Amino acid sequence: MGENNEKFAQLKELIKRHKGQPGALMPVLQGAQGIFGCVPEDVQKVIAEGLGVTLSEVYGVATFYAQFSLHPKGQYLISVCLGTACYVKGSQKVLDKLSEVLEIPVGGTTPDGRFTLEATRCLGACGLAPVMMINGEVYGRLTPDAVPAIIEKYKNMPGDAA
Amino acid sequence: MDIYRAHVLVCGGTGCSSSGSATLIERFNEKLAENGLDKEVKVIRTGCFGLCEAGPVVIVYPDGTFYSRVKPENVDEIVTEHLLKGRKVEHLVYTDHATHEQNASKALEDINFYKHQHRIALRNCGVIDPENIDEYLAMDGYRALEKALTSMTREQVIDEILKSGLRGRGGGGFPTGLKWKFTYNSQADQKYVACNADEGDPGAFMDRSILEGDPHSVIEAMAIAGYAIGASEGYIYVRAEYPIAVKRLTVAIDQAREYGLLGENIFGTGFNFNLFIRLGAGAFVCGEETALMHSIEGKRGEPTTRPPFPAVKGLFGKPTMLNNVETYANVAQIILHGAEWYASMGTEKSKGTKVFALGGKINNTGLVEVPMGTTLRTIIYDVGGGCPNGKKFKAVQTGGPSGGCLPESLLDTPVDYDNLIQAGSMMGSGGMIVMDEDNCMVDIARFYLDFIVDESCGKCTPCRVGTKRMLEILNRIVEGKGEEGDIEKLEELAKTIKATALCGLGQTAPNPVLSTLRFFRDEYEAHIREKRCPAHHCQALLNYSITDKCRGCTACARVCPAGAITGEVRQQHHIDTTKCLKCGACMEKCRFGAIIKA
Numbered sequence: 001m002g003e004n005n006e007k008f009a010q011l012k013e014l015i016k017r018h019k020g021q022p023g024a025l026m027p028v029l030q031g032a033q034g035i036f037g038c039v040p041e042d043v044q045k046v047i048a049e050g051l052g053v054t055l056s057e058v059y060g061v062a063t064f065y066a067q068f069s070l071h072p073k074g075q076y077l078i079s080v081c082l083g084t085a086c087y088v089k090g091s092q093k094v095l096d097k098l099s100e101v102l103e104i105p106v107g108g109t110t111p112d113g114r115f116t117l118e119a120t121r122c123l124g125a126c127g128l129a130p131v132m133m134i135n136g137e138v139y140g141r142l143t144p145d146a147v148p149a150i151i152e153k154y155k156n157m158p159g160d161a162a
Numbered sequence: 163m164d165i166y167r168a169h170v171l172v173c174g175g176t177g178c179s180s181s182g183s184a185t186l187i188e189r190f191n192e193k194l195a196e197n198g199l200d201k202e203v204k205v206i207r208t209g210c211f212g213l214c215e216a217g218p219v220v221i222v223y224p225d226g227t228f229y230s231r232v233k234p235e236n237v238d239e240i241v242t243e244h245l246l247k248g249r250k251v252e253h254l255v256y257t258d259h260a261t262h263e264q265n266a267s268k269a270l271e272d273i274n275f276y277k278h279q280h281r282i283a284l285r286n287c288g289v290i291d292p293e294n295i296d297e298y299l300a301m302d303g304y305r306a307l308e309k310a311l312t313s314m315t316r317e318q319v320i321d322e323i324l325k326s327g328l329r330g331r332g333g334g335g336f337p338t339g340l341k342w343k344f345t346y347n348s349q350a351d352q353k354y355v356a357c358n359a360d361e362g363d364p365g366a367f368m369d370r371s372i373l374e375g376d377p378h379s380v381i382e383a384m385a386i387a388g389y390a391i392g393a394s395e396g397y398i399y400v401r402a403e404y405p406i407a408v409k410r411l412t413v414a415i416d417q418a419r420e421y422g423l424l425g426e427n428i429f430g431t432g433f434n435f436n437l438f439i440r441l442g443a444g445a446f447v448c449g450e451e452t453a454l455m456h457s458i459e460g461k462r463g464e465p466t467t468r469p470p471f472p473a474v475k476g477l478f479g480k481p482t483m484l485n486n487v488e489t490y491a492n493v494a495q496i497i498l499h500g501a502e503w504y505a506s507m508g509t510e511k512s513k514g515t516k517v518f519a520l521g522g523k524i525n526n527t528g529l530v531e532v533p534m535g536t537t538l539r540t541i542i543y544d545v546g547g548g549c550p551n552g553k554k555f556k557a558v559q560t561g562g563p564s565g566g567c568l569p570e571s572l573l574d575t576p577v578d579y580d581n582l583i584q585a586g587s588m589m590g591s592g593g594m595i596v597m598d599e600d601n602c603m604v605d606i607a608r609f610y611l612d613f614i615v616d617e618s619c620g621k622c623t624p625c626r627v628g629t630k631r632m633l634e635i636l637n638r639i640v641e642g643k644g645e646e647g648d649i650e651k652l653e654e655l656a657k658t659i660k661a662t663a664l665c666g667l668g669q670t671a672p673n674p675v676l677s678t679l680r681f682f683r684d685e686y687e688a689h690i691r692e693k694r695c696p697a698h699h700c701q702a703l704l705n706y707s708i709t710d711k712c713r714g715c716t717a718c719a720r721v722c723p724a725g726a727i728t729g730e731v732r733q734q735h736h737i738d739t740t741k742c743l744k745c746g747a748c749m750e751k752c753r754f755g756a757i758i759k760a
Contacts, residue, residue, distance in 0.1 A: 136405070
């Protein structure tokens, strides 16, 4: 639990930095999402107390925006772009193939906690359509056939203890 | 200052970065050092060149050679051949898709993609290093701010913007000068300037490119706006999905502060202005101005009714002037060159230029900036190079989820705010997605509704429930379960939602359906009455069959997951349509083109 205490210490530090600043809740939630990887209820409680707002307000904001997640995500977050440019160039088929290869539905996480599959709206890399992003790395001009090899590459990477 | 005999410009925009331009820069620096050229040739990472299709893009000056799709292993050759021996590496020089012409002897502006463009908002993108304020200063940067602060009254600045005819580039097309004037007229102890960089329209990425390629142009314009309306603070609300843009903006703000171009007593005039960045968190509705301001305030990004307009009561309850990134990117040039210069471009009611993001089924995907009034045909064929693989053009979608799809018969429409609305679409933020004969227009309408249902904030019933009902009907139609009366139901729902939704997102949500119904009604009817998808796109409505081109190689039968294909070796095979799952695996496998879908 030492690691968790450290994270909560970081969170309190973050809250202290933003407290009193107008519209502090969003940057604090974004910071918390970065520290914990998600914003579960115990984190929200600390934020509510720290900023002096109600838990319902924190929960309301946390569930409104797509960026905040109440549950932990996989070690590798796969976001397939379903923006228009990618969609007309067949990104739905790429997403379907990933779902098939990983054996999880869109929005799901593999049982071993390694992969989360998400559909996202426009990454702004329309010139490379169809694209997907795995933990910040962008893969462009995709075809469904290219999917298994890319996933295999990540499966073979050494597992992270977290 | 060091003088270099040649410059290597490497695109550091999102598209090119994704395809490895950072590695190229490292490799160039290594190779130049190895060949002892590092004192003679300078490598610069710029913003987006616009022609993302050809990325990663490298331009070598002074000769302006345009290299496309450069790989790390090509760098050695460019250094030893071009930079050392002065011989262009012909096989890497950009080739025009449409004409198959290489530009080896051509200047950049003679390439078809650039020939019709007039870059004002994108003037510095791909030209300067966005993380170096000195390069922006060398391009007349912050001279407009100086001019406004030292030689113009606040009223004169507003008047100049008014007379230029500049209209909001975020989509609505509201006259920018009027917005400034309204906020100027509001009395308050504190006012705010805000920038909408929450570029949510899928397929539009001009704001991203401006922030990544020329962040100071936005900062300078916001400071000018602050002076004009009487605000000492500004907020930039930018999508968290744009990490490079956020980073460069942060660097730019810090540099501007260091140079005294932001902060206290700017140019010794007593004018104070500070800028803050706020990150979005993935909500399309936050592109709506009231929703955006609630989000900056740290609340749920839900819109509220207007009036009161932000010019009267906006951010933190104070008068606020909100413009989008591309609008701001024009401001400094207008102040510098005058309203008349700007108003000399464009059409009667839409002045200046507009940036479009060309995407979808088009050869030259990327960003283009053309004068208002350029026809769709020029943009799509002359600049964009038309549809790839010899496919037939079907429609162009403009305006994102609030816009519409325009057919070939309207390609000669000169593009401006009013013409697009009249044609049944809208300008929106400038996304332009081209569709060819393989795209089903019913499915495209369904795609947009799916987006809207996902992004509807849920505050008002017409949008929350109405769009969901529309999506359900469209889902049925593409699954082959459409019924007589569905089209009429869609039209009725669309009319009601348009009339009653709370914000712009809801009021325009039915547009993709209405515009496709207007121009592609026959496709809806084919789905509903004949259970047929004319574009052969909707899986549920396809029937696969094997023609006499079949050689009986059995590859299809082996790949079929449903065991629906039977036949003897070296005999024509047959698909049992009752067992067929319509997955298309057989068609991909067939080497003889013997399997067709209809």
